[in-house]
Amino acid sequence: MAALALRPQRPTQQHGSPRPALLCLAGGTVLLLALLSLFVGVSDISPADLLTGDPDVRQTFLVSRVPRTLAVLLAGIALSISGFILQLMARNRFVEPSTVGTAESATAGILVATLVLPGTPILGKMLVAALFAMAGTALFLAVLRRIPLRNTLIVPLVGIMLGGVISSVTTFFAYRFDLLQTLNTWMIGDFSGLVRGRYELLWIVAALAVVGYLCADRFTVAGMGEEFTTNLGLDYRRTMNLGLVLVSLISAVVVVVVGAIPFLGLIVPNLVSLLIGDNVRRAVPWIAVLGAGFVLACDILGRIIRFPFEIPVGVIVSVIGSVLFIVLLVRGNTGAR
Amino acid sequence: MITIDHATKRYGTTTVVDAVSCTIPRGGVTSIIGPNGAGKSTLLSMMSRLLPLDAGSVVVDGLDVSATAGPVLARTLAILRQENQLTVRLSVRDLVGFGRFPHNNGRPTVVDREHIDRALAYLDLTDLAHRFVDELSGGQRQRAFIAMVLAQDTDYVLLDEPLNNLDMKHSVDMMRLLRRLADDLGKTVVLVIHDINFASCYSDTILAMREGALLRQGTPEEIMTPAVLHEVYDVEIQVEQIRGNRIGVYFA
Known part of the structure; x- marks a missing residue:
């Protein structure tokens, strides 16, 4: 990963510059x-096929590949940014929506909506999920x-425990109701089910990320x-309330449409912080680009590891993400901060 | 001018600041001294609307701090607390730039850039401008925060124990700097300070507090007497005149 390659050159001087060339x-x-993502998948599509104008190929391309790739980009951007905002709000580097109970609460919300109001359209479920996510956060x-002692490590631990409690309650009821x-x-x-007509809600999170x-x-x-x-x-x-609404809405929409993608909002902002610091205006473009790239790479990886079967992106991101999380934790704890 | 009228702060049944009334003149350096738990920092926090008052009022240049809109007050009065642990990773220039926030709402203009450059130069930070704040030494970091407050361009600058964690050299530098802010830039500097001798050498006015009450207000000559200091600190303190300054000796 780029993360490890970046470590030795810990910034000392002249690192406030935005480095637009690198960003490009x-x-x-x-x-x-x-582009690669558009042409990786079970049915074989090459750019040449598109040009020859085979209607079947074009159909698959427009209905499945394009929406999927867009969904990956949108979710990657929004989740990374929401993680960053949450880190600023909690004043702790090691939190993100999936380690403080936001994503778990959103899941609980969908379950409640499904149980109590079975016929609710997806927008309604999303709203319930968002309300739950807000309450949880x-x-x-x-x-x-x-917490009187705001130890750097206590904060994510509290979040993980809170998320664990919420998710165990959710699992219990899900089990009870089959x-x-x-x-x-x-x-x-998992992005595999995201065809045209199912991914469009993700444009909401794109708008929220812009806000x-x-x-x-x-x-x-x-x-x-x-102070x-x-x-x-x-x-x-x-x-704080504005941040709470933004983070919760983004998490809820992504959980409803894609499902949880843990650690993403944690790794990307931390990498960017090492690279260029935390001035949000400067950091956000980087976070967006790296977030989108990271999820995209994981999604493509998930599609080719056991081709023609797919491994859900959530699994791939979790595996890579948890390793990087531990690396960051160890680093952050030995560092001066 | 800061007018404090019966300012009161209670936590449960304990009254931390008890109906303090006084007037802090415009211009110059005013130090608030007193033993631990005297209510100095609490009073300063109430003056700067970081803590709401339970009773009474504080008026800064005609602005009631509990009723004035945030940005308006932020252009009149700046407060720097003692704990400035940043979890956000910012360059010195970015940090100083945030001092302009009340003026530009995050959209920097040329004027803002000039203010930032001037503040950086005034605190001798120009060479460090691109360093991250968490990579600076304690003294440099303290200077970076003062530069931010300076960029905020307020007539009133309030500081809570600015000498905390500074060694002798940096403490002297800091006090000289605060003096310059008052003398050269015409600012009104109010600080909470533990070292009575720094207060004596660098202040125009001293407020002496004890147990939530304001015991005395006066010039260093009026406050730096064995009788007053005994009343404030409950310790025998000898006061010597050294090179025109009144120095309290309490080490033995």
Whole structure:
């Protein structure tokens, strides 16, 4: 991974510069990956086939490949950005929606919607999921405020425990009502079912990510703490609430449409932080590009490892992500921070 | 001018600051001294609306701190607390740039750039501008925060124990700097400080607090007497005149 290659050159000087050329290079790589993604899959499609105009090929391409690739890009961008915003809000590098109970709460929300209001259309389920995600995240932030010792490692541990409790309750009810199988489709992110007509909701998260970018400075300021924020004349509560809504909505939509993709929102922002620091306005384009690229690479990998079978992207990201998470934890703990 | 009228803060049944009333003049350096638990930091936090008042009022230049809109007050008064642990990884220049937030809402202009450059130069940070704040030494970091407050361009600068964790050299540098802020830039500097001798040498006005009450307000000459200091700290402190400054000796 790029992560490991980056480690030796820990920035010392002159690292405030945005390095636009590198960003373009990274963006170009993601575009190439996206092109590759369009032509990897069970049915064999080559660019030449598209040009000859075989209607079947074109159909598969437009109905399955293009939506899938777009979905991967949108989800990758939005989840990475939401992870970053959450890290600023919790003032801790080691949290992200899937380690603080946000994603678990969203899953609980869909289960409740499915059980209580079986006929609800997907938008309704999403709304319920979003409300649950907000409640779960707010609970986490409320718990954080009550922890006297804000040790760097205690914070993610609290989140993981909270997520564990929520998810075990969810699993219990899913088991009781024979919905375990359905539950799995939300708990493990998978892009394989995303054809035209099923992925479009993800444009919502793209819009939310743009809102996050536009309010970028507010989140950086909030990341410096309540007193700092107040000193600069910003309403801390309101900024936190805005972040809470953004993060919860993004998580809920992604869980409903794709399923959970753990660790993504953790790894990407941490890498970018090492690269260029945390000034949100500068970091967000990087986070978007690297987030999209990382998920895309994992999704392509999942498609070719056991070709023609697919391994869900959630599994691949979890495996790579958990390893990187441990690396970052060990590093972060020995570092001066 | 800062007018404090019966400012009160209670936590449960304990009153931390008890109906303190005073006026802090415009311009110059004002130090708040007193033993631990006297309510110094709490008073400073209330003056800067970081803590809501339970009773009373604080008015800074005609602005009631509990009623004025955040950005308006942020252009009049800046507060720097003692704990400045950044979890956000920012370059020095970015940090200083955030001091402009109340003026530009995150959309920097040429004027903002000038303010930032000036603040960096004033604190001798120009060469460190691109370094990350978490890579600086304690003294440099403290300077970076002061530069941010300076870029905020407020008439009033409030600091809570700015000498915390600084060695002698850096403490002297910091106090000289605060003096310059008042003398050269015409700012009103208010700080909470533990070292009575720094307060004596660098302040125009000293507020002496004890047990949530304001005991005395006066010039260093008025406050730095064995009688007043005994009243404040409950310790016998000899006061010597050294090179025109009143120095309290309490080490033995």
